[in-house]
Amino acid sequence: MLVTHSWLKEYIGEDIKTTEEIVKLLMTHSFEVEGSETVFGEEVIDIDILPNRASDSLSHRGIAREIVTLTGTQLNYDPLTESIDLPTTEKITINIDEPSACRRFGMALVNGVTIKESPDWLKKRIEAIGQRSINNVVDATNYVMFSIGQPIHAYDAKKFPQQDGVWKFGVRFAREDEKITVLTGEEYSLDESVQLIVDESNDAGAGIAGIKGGNYAEIDNETTDIIIEAANFDPAVTRKASQKLRLQTDASKRFENEPSRDIVPYALNEAVKLIIKIGGGECDGYVDEFPTPHTNPKVPVELSHINAHLGLELQKEEVQKIFDRLGFSTKEENKKFLVTAPFERTDINIAEDVIEEVGRIYGYDHIESIVPDTVLLEEYNKRHYYSEKIRSVLIDAGYSEIITSSFRKKDIIKLRNALASDKEYMRSSLNENIKEALDRNILNIELLNINAVRLFEVGTVFDKTADGNDVAEHFSLALGVRAKKQGYVPKDDSELSEILSKLKDDLGLEFDSEIKNGILEINLSKALESAQDTREYEKIDFKEEIAYKPYSAFPYISRDLALWVPDSIDPEEVESLIKEKAGEVLLQTTLFDEFKKEGKVSYGFRLIFQSMERTLTDDEVGKVIAVVSKALEDKGYELR
Numbered sequence: 001m002l003v004t005h006s007w008l009k010e011y012i013g014e015d016i017k018t019t020e021e022i023v024k025l026l027m028t029h030s031f032e033v034e035g036s037e038t039v040f041g042e043e044v045i046d047i048d049i050l051p052n053r054a055s056d057s058l059s060h061r062g063i064a065r066e067i068v069t070l071t072g073t074q075l076n077y078d079p080l081t082e083s084i085d086l087p088t089t090e091k092i093t094i095n096i097d098e099p100s101a102c103r104r105f106g107m108a109l110v111n112g113v114t115i116k117e118s119p120d121w122l123k124k125r126i127e128a129i130g131q132r133s134i135n136n137v138v139d140a141t142n143y144v145m146f147s148i149g150q151p152i153h154a155y156d157a158k159k160f161p162q163q164d165g166v167w168k169f170g171v172r173f174a175r176e177d178e179k180i181t182v183l184t185g186e187e188y189s190l191d192e193s194v195q196l197i198v199d200e201s202n203d204a205g206a207g208i209a210g211i212k213g214g215n216y217a218e219i220d221n222e223t224t225d226i227i228i229e230a231a232n233f234d235p236a237v238t239r240k241a242s243q244k245l246r247l248q249t250d251a252s253k254r255f256e257n258e259p260s261r262d263i264v265p266y267a268l269n270e271a272v273k274l275i276i277k278i279g280g281g282e283c284d285g286y287v288d289e290f291p292t293p294h295t296n297p298k299v300p301v302e303l304s305h306i307n308a309h310l311g312l313e314l315q316k317e318e319v320q321k322i323f324d325r326l327g328f329s330t331k332e333e334n335k336k337f338l339v340t341a342p343f344e345r346t347d348i349n350i351a352e353d354v355i356e357e358v359g360r361i362y363g364y365d366h367i368e369s370i371v372p373d374t375v376l377l378e379e380y381n382k383r384h385y386y387s388e389k390i391r392s393v394l395i396d397a398g399y400s401e402i403i404t405s406s407f408r409k410k411d412i413i414k415l416r417n418a419l420a421s422d423k424e425y426m427r428s429s430l431n432e433n434i435k436e437a438l439d440r441n442i443l444n445i446e447l448l449n450i451n452a453v454r455l456f457e458v459g460t461v462f463d464k465t466a467d468g469n470d471v472a473e474h475f476s477l478a479l480g481v482r483a484k485k486q487g488y489v490p491k492d493d494s495e496l497s498e499i500l501s502k503l504k505d506d507l508g509l510e511f512d513s514e515i516k517n518g519i520l521e522i523n524l525s526k527a528l529e530s531a532q533d534t535r536e537y538e539k540i541d542f543k544e545e546i547a548y549k550p551y552s553a554f555p556y557i558s559r560d561l562a563l564w565v566p567d568s569i570d571p572e573e574v575e576s577l578i579k580e581k582a583g584e585v586l587l588q589t590t591l592f593d594e595f596k597k598e599g600k601v602s603y604g605f606r607l608i609f610q611s612m613e614r615t616l617t618d619d620e621v622g623k624v625i626a627v628v629s630k631a632l633e634d635k636g637y638e639l640r
Helices: 005-012 019-029 051-057 060-071 120-128 136-148 235-245 250-256 261-279 303-310 316-326 351-362 382-396 431-448 494-507 524-528 571-582 618-634
Strands: 002-004 032-039 042-048 092-096 102-111 153-156 167-173 179-181 187-189 195-199 204-208 226-233 282-289 299-301 329-333 336-340 374-377 452-464 471-483 512-516 519-523 538-541 557-566 586-597 600-609
Touching (some): 002 005, 002 060, 005 019, 005 042, 051 250, 060 136, 092 282, 136 250, 136 261, 179 204, 195 235, 226 235, 235 250, 316 336, 316 351, 382 452, 382 471, 431 452, 431 600, 557 618, 571 586, 571 600, 571 618
Parallel strands (some): 092 167
Antiparallel strands (some): 102 282, 179 187, 329 336, 452 471, 557 600, 586 600
């Protein structure tokens, strides 16, 4: 999400930290920050809001609240604590067919508005975060959404027929093949899983609930009276409709992450005030249909539970201060905290949610990392347990694990909403993915300094049931070998047969398997049906830590170097001199040939050159070889 420093300042006040300080603070305690830049004179911060915090943080007010929590201060202005001073009206009625799918629906009527260009300050702010300015009313609704996280929509009131001076709105699910044209002009064919906002006077669709408004009552330059909508829709219903229609909007992103239904009246209040400020008019009143009220749960959590999970020894007073900073209300009962989050924090539902908040506000950098020597496992998941056993056997045998995509361009099970044109199907086996990985990696065999590529993958595959009416999935293992020279190795698949036999012996399982063209695939799900679940304790020893070393994305160049030296000279001595003179571009050396003759020994080395910064040229490598060759000759060695 993009936020601007000046917009945050509206909520935090003059004591707001600099952009750089805010970035560091959020990165340490809350969110990943993609970067910051100046856009149209505004300092813009790009924050990656993950789903666990999207309910309250996809807004400037949400980010501002997070900042003051981390700094131990208070918001200078909080729109979610403002009094709702709008009058009520009987000129609008709302009928909700499924209260579980539409949890709250509010509307406000504003008369005498002048549609015009937005003031510069408003245009500057919304354009800085990537939004196009349309007119003052539409911009105001977008501004409220990005301010407090509640999507808003405005209709031209006069485009709705009235019945006895009353506008009648409804929320219902669409009928099969019902059509609606949205504001941007596209027509969508709907089904019974998509929720609609309708004009009940003629049952016409006015908008796709939670996703996008229709062109039925679009605001234009002639509009004078407007009806503003703010609602709360079920996240699962919204998500499924968005995916089915392939229509994701800023509104649907927010509804999919369950914003609080209590924000609705505050959003209407903010929208009415802003529209009257920049477009004139007066509020006739508002109506708020709220069939499913909700309060955040009282979450019980013990201090010992908090400390055990975080590896800390916090005192009760320290934890209480953190709760106060978060705005959590608490009381003690039976030596437990009963914690209730403010209404906008719909993500705090279990003890672990509370513990996570304590940990990140306290600061994970203050928690000492301790790795136990051993861990005792009393119970195990068959699939996970045997996967780890398989990995252990295959890695010890020289195989490397790969993880490939579950999607393919062509296969048996086709997706209704594909991610891309080359990912329209689910994989029905691991065979093709292993084959493709072998084909790619055989090209780098010299770089890897191995004589064959050995790969395996453990994963889920998808096929049709026997009757062809449903999707069946099973757990699978595939492994393959590709030789340094031509074809598959060995041609009779003896190595894979040996590995299969070892897996059977070590795991005590019987496998349904097939070896084809140097690739073995096993149906693990069937094998695990007969696996014994003894639930015995097992002691797992942690291996010595291995540091990760980055690899180069640039191609390598190989050169062979052969020379005669006195038979008293070890190859390690020659190799050491080669490395010293070749410098950092020499990635590895391999002794591939050695023979003795008449008091001398011939060594043949394969040299692999590669840069971390660029693609090396033949000329560059040639110059390095020249330096190495001269150094070898200066030692009295004879190049062949």
